[in-house]
Amino acid sequence: MTILKNLPSLWITINPTDTHDPIVQIFTGQEIDLDQFNCNSGPDTSYQATIIANDPYAAAHFFHFIIRAILEELFGITVPKSRKGCIKH
Numbered sequence: 001m002t003i004l005k006n007l008p009s010l011w012i013t014i015n016p017t018d019t020h021d022p023i024v025q026i027f028t029g030q031e032i033d034l035d036q037f038n039c040n041s042g043p044d045t046s047y048q049a050t051i052i053a054n055d056p057y058a059a060a061h062f063f064h065f066i067i068r069a070i071l072e073e074l075f076g077i078t079v080p081k082s083r084k085g086c087i088k089h
Helices: 020-027 045-053 055-073
Strands: none
Touching: 020 045, 020 055, 045 055
């Protein structure tokens, strides 16, 4: 089939959720210890959603950070460290 139809195509949508991830809490300025993190003792989803809604920069920073990590670590795609118009960290 590959010889007749070429290699298969892959279409994926990466949609990281920011209301359940402790990394976004750090980007919003909250003090948490990721080494001693317990997902059952952190803020609930509605509180987390309120924090993120009040800080759209942190939400964008989190998205950029996660997408970069996925592209570099899972797919081996090197993303330039800084480009005009991109979020810098």
